[in-house]
Amino acid sequence: MRRFTQGFYGYAVALFVCLAGAGLFLLVTPQSREEHIPRLDYSITVANFGHTVPYGVWAPQADPANWVPNSNRIAEGENGAKVLYLGYATAARQHAMFAQSDERPAAGFASRMANTDKAAGSQQVGGVAWERRFREDKNQRSLVRVLPDVTLVITGTADWTELGELAARLQQRPKG
Incomplete structure (x- = not known):
């Protein structure tokens, strides 16, 4: 017995x-090979945001096909302005985020969200021109639209087509 x-x-x-114990543990432990991205409903966040700002809130009429809304929040930006963030995992499993605020100056908000102040052309979405911005070192693309009362930014690692898909679904909801 001593030799063992x-x-x-x-x-x-x-x-x-x-090793036998670890193998047995792995054998009996349930494993999932499917991707799981938590889906978060943002409707209440958008409604609450609408009660705190003096303009009609912009939000997607419906989510693009196979996109998963996975984050949403209201934050305070510069000068006390409120900012709404809606985050997504796109159909190609890239990241896209929609942000809006009435922060002034609008250029400062747009540059912070896009991580650059340099325009890289424009993109037509539903007959409306959005300014393109690209930050190569972060692989970050952004679409920016500055309106009189609010600035809209769609940004992330998603390609231009996917960002445009989200922009096309945005509609302004009436104030109230």
């Missing part, structure tokens, strides 16, 4: 017992 508790054989037996 000392020397090389003891080490080998202990190692075998540990």
Whole structure:
């Protein structure tokens, strides 16, 4: 009995017992191979945001097909302005975020959200021109639209087509 508790054989037996235990644990533990992205409803956040700002809130009429809304929040921006953030995992499983605020100056808010102040052209979405911004080192694309009462920014690692898809679904909800 002593030879199994000392020397090389003891080490080998202990190692075998540990590996067998780990293998048994992995065998009986349920495993999922499916991706799981938590889906968060943003309707209450959008409604609450609408009660705190003096303009009609912009929000997607419906989410793009196979997109998963996975984050939403209201935050305070510069000069006490409120900011609404809606985050998504796109159909291509990239990240996209929609942000809006009446923060002034609008250029400062747009530059902070896009991580750059340099325009990279424009993109037509539903007959409306959105300014494109691109930050190469972060692989971040942004669409910016400055309106008289609010600035809209759609940004993320999603490609221009996907960002445009979200922009096309935005509609302003009446104040009230």
